[in-house]
Amino acid sequence: MSNTISIRKGLNIRLVGEATKEIKEVPVSGTVGVSPIDFHGLTPKMVVKEGETVLVGDVLFFDKKKEQIKFVSPVSGKVKEIVRGEKRRIMNVLIEADGKQDAKKFTVKNVNDYSAEEMKSLLLESGFWSSMKQRPLDIVADPENKAKGLYVSSFDSAPLAPDYEFVLNDEMEAVQKGFDALSIIMDGKVHLSSKPSSSFTKIKGVTHHSFDGLHPAGNIGTQIHHIDPINKGEFVWSINIQEVAAIGKFLASGCVDASRKIALTGSEVESPAYLNVTRGTVMGSLVKDFVTGENVRYISGNVLTGDRKGLTEYLGHHHNQISVIPEGDEYKFFLTSGWLGHGFDKFSNSRLFPTFLLPKSKKFRLDTNTNGEERAFVVSGELERVFPFDILPVQLTKAAITNDIDGMENLGIYEVAPEDFALCEYVCTTKINIQEKIRQGLDLIASECM
Numbered sequence: 001m002s003n004t005i006s007i008r009k010g011l012n013i014r015l016v017g018e019a020t021k022e023i024k025e026v027p028v029s030g031t032v033g034v035s036p037i038d039f040h041g042l043t044p045k046m047v048v049k050e051g052e053t054v055l056v057g058d059v060l061f062f063d064k065k066k067e068q069i070k071f072v073s074p075v076s077g078k079v080k081e082i083v084r085g086e087k088r089r090i091m092n093v094l095i096e097a098d099g100k101q102d103a104k105k106f107t108v109k110n111v112n113d114y115s116a117e118e119m120k121s122l123l124l125e126s127g128f129w130s131s132m133k134q135r136p137l138d139i140v141a142d143p144e145n146k147a148k149g150l151y152v153s154s155f156d157s158a159p160l161a162p163d164y165e166f167v168l169n170d171e172m173e174a175v176q177k178g179f180d181a182l183s184i185i186m187d188g189k190v191h192l193s194s195k196p197s198s199s200f201t202k203i204k205g206v207t208h209h210s211f212d213g214l215h216p217a218g219n220i221g222t223q224i225h226h227i228d229p230i231n232k233g234e235f236v237w238s239i240n241i242q243e244v245a246a247i248g249k250f251l252a253s254g255c256v257d258a259s260r261k262i263a264l265t266g267s268e269v270e271s272p273a274y275l276n277v278t279r280g281t282v283m284g285s286l287v288k289d290f291v292t293g294e295n296v297r298y299i300s301g302n303v304l305t306g307d308r309k310g311l312t313e314y315l316g317h318h319h320n321q322i323s324v325i326p327e328g329d330e331y332k333f334f335l336t337s338g339w340l341g342h343g344f345d346k347f348s349n350s351r352l353f354p355t356f357l358l359p360k361s362k363k364f365r366l367d368t369n370t371n372g373e374e375r376a377f378v379v380s381g382e383l384e385r386v387f388p389f390d391i392l393p394v395q396l397t398k399a400a401i402t403n404d405i406d407g408m409e410n411l412g413i414y415e416v417a418p419e420d421f422a423l424c425e426y427v428c429t430t431k432i433n434i435q436e437k438i439r440q441g442l443d444l445i446a447s448e449c450m
Contacts, residue, residue, distance in 0.1 A: 003210070004196050005226050009388040010214030011349050011423050013159045014363045015303070017324075019263040019272040021166055026277045028097045029285040032075045033314030034060055035092045039130060040439075041139045041446065044071070044090050052079045057104035057126060057256035060093050069140060072127030074258030074279040076102040092314070097278075103255035111180045111251055119184045123247070126256055131243040131318070135221070135230055137446050138417035138439075141237045149188040149228060151238040152179075154200040155211075157218030158302040160265035160272075162320050164241050165199055167261045167274065172199070174248030179206055181247055182239070193223045200241075216388065221420040225389050230415045242320060262286075262315070266303075266324035267365040268296045277315065283322070284311035291324050297368050299323040304422035305435070328367025349386065349427045374431045377401075386423040391415065393424050397434050400441030405448055408441050418442075 036044040044061040048054060054073045063069040075097040083092040106126055114122070120143055123129045134141035141147070154164055168175055183190050183205050192206040201208055209227055216222045220238045230236055242260055249257050258279045265272050269290050277286060283298055299306040301319040309315075315322070346353045347364040383393040391412040399407030418435035425434040 005209065005211050005213075007211065007213030007215075007217040007222060007226075007388050009384070009386060010157075010216055011386045011427065012157075012215050013303070013347065013366075013426070014360070015159045015265075015325075016267040016363045016365050017265045017269055017272050018160050019162065019265050019274050021163075021274075023167075023261060023274040023276055026275050026281065026286060028075055028099055028101065028278050029282045030097060031080060031282060032077075032095050032097055032278060032280040033092045033282070034071060034074065034095070034280050035314065035317070036061065036071075036090050037092075038317035039071075039140050041137070041443075046082065046090065046093075048079050048093075050079050050082055053077070054079060054095065055102050055104045056258060057106070059125075059127070061090070063140070066140075066142060066144075068121075068124045068143060069129055070124060070127055071130050072256060074256075076100050095280075103257075106250070106254045106256075108251050108254045111177060111184070114181070114184055116185050119181055123181075123185070126250060128243065128247050128250065128256075131239055133220075133238050135224065135236050135238070135417060136414040137442050137450065138419075139446075142235075145235045147186065147188055147235045147237045149224075149236045150182055150186050150190045151220050151224055151227075151236060152190070152192050152206075152241055152244060153218050153220055153223060153238075154192060154194040154198060154241050155218045156302075156320075157215040158304060158321075159215070160263065160321070160323060161218070161302060162261070162263035162274065168241065168245055169199075171245045171249070172202075174245045174252065175200075175241070176203055177248030177251055178244035178246070179203055179248075181251055182244065191223070191227060193218075193227075214388075216420065216423060219419060221415070221417055222388055225415060229390075232409065232414050234414075240318070240320065260320060262319070263321045264290055264324075265321060266299075268293050268324040268326060279317065280314050282311075283309050283313055283315060286315065286322060287311070287324060293326075295327045295329070296324050297327050299325070303366075304426060305419045326365070326367035328369035332369075349382075370431050372429070372431050375429070377430045377432055380429065382427050382429065383424040386427055387421075389416070389420070393421065396441075397421070397424075397432075397437055400437045400444075403441075403444055405444065408445060409449070413438075413441055413445055 043064040045064040046061045047059045059070045077097040080094040080096040085091045132141040190206045193209045194200040211217045300309045300316040387393045396411040418439045421434045
């Protein structure tokens with residue numbers, strides 16, 4: 001284990017509603033959704049039609065630009081509907097689950113008997129490759145690119161994030177097998193970042209790194225930046241630690257397991273806990289027994305980077321957490337809760353409110369109210385305090401807003417993803433959606449420079 005890298009530029013947002021260390025089973029819902037929108041830049045080409053019967057692991061659609069990248073069904077049942085939006089864009093593939101979870105059987109052999117091309121082909125055919133992300137651009141990894149490294153984080157430092165050491169405590173053998181498989185397909189190193197004294201430090205065949213400190217210490221982008229930054233023309237891949245375990249289980253059984261353990265968290269959840277769910281489950285079936293309030297916001301993911309969802313929508317593909325917080329759309333009396341209030345119930349990165357005097361154990365019930373509207377974007381030093389990159393966040397954001405390609409390239413656009421700017425967006429007094437601006441900048445780079 002190398003020396004611990006301590007992240008000092010960041011912010012831990014202390015929210016009420018952390019999940020207790022218990023796992024509850026959630027039956028497969030009546031309808032499960034697989035959304036191409038979860039994979040940015042994907043142009044899907046359907047393989048199945050409405051009314052067709054599918055097994056777990058059957059291909060639903062593939063990437064029109066990279067046909068070898070396939071996306072599979074998480075349940076067995078019948079294709080209920082292919083939901084289309086404007087210009088017939090495929091928004092969701094809905095599958096009516098039969099509850100049996102009959103799975104397609106793949107031919108697998110001992111991990112060490114695979115060549116790199118055979119293993120890559122197996123991961124593509126079984127749909128696991130779709131969970132692999134690539135930087136630059138923060139998109140599904142291109143299997144034709146040569147990556148200089150594969151990065152996995154064994155912990156998440158986001159607000160109320162799941163504890164992967166607890167989640168995967170009984171699956172360490174599968175995690176090891178998953179890493180063995182990933183090592184086969186890589187010419188470069190496989191990097192595993194963990195907290196000091198983590199049980200994941202026992203994983204063999206990987207390059208270990210130790211991180212601690214403030215969020216975003218657990219973000220892949222932060223870890224890559226401090227281990228081996230990305231230069232123009234280079235590619236790195238990353239994958240979630242639960243997906244690594246799923247690959248290991250797949251290589252042991254020959255069947256795709258689409259179940260994932262997620263954390264149901266937030267101040268509006270009566271009994272926050274971990275749920276064992278099927279990927280793509282409808283949100284309503286996940287929260288119905290845990291949330292009784294009405295004026296709340298359901299977020300697939302964490303409060304900084306997750307997607308707002310309705311009860312009839314579906315858990316995002318890359319999300320291992322659901323956050324439920326107050327909506328915050330009610331009027332606040334300016335003398336008590338408004339701009340002249342004392343702020344004893346408010347959390348701030350600055351010393352604007354007296355809560356900075358309270359113990360660090362104090363947690364807050366925060367809502368979605370931005371307490372203001374968009375305003376001029378000026379240099380204030382706010383973003384730099386929570387951005388642990390050797391990059392100028394304000395200047396890069398302005399370059400993205402103005403479509404300045406040269407500026408973005410010179411300022412490090414190839415190294416970042418929208419999630420790296422989530423804290424910047426949170427602390428910025430301009431109320432600008434910085435993550436959205438960075439995504440637009442990345443899209444411009446993809447169309448003009450890649």
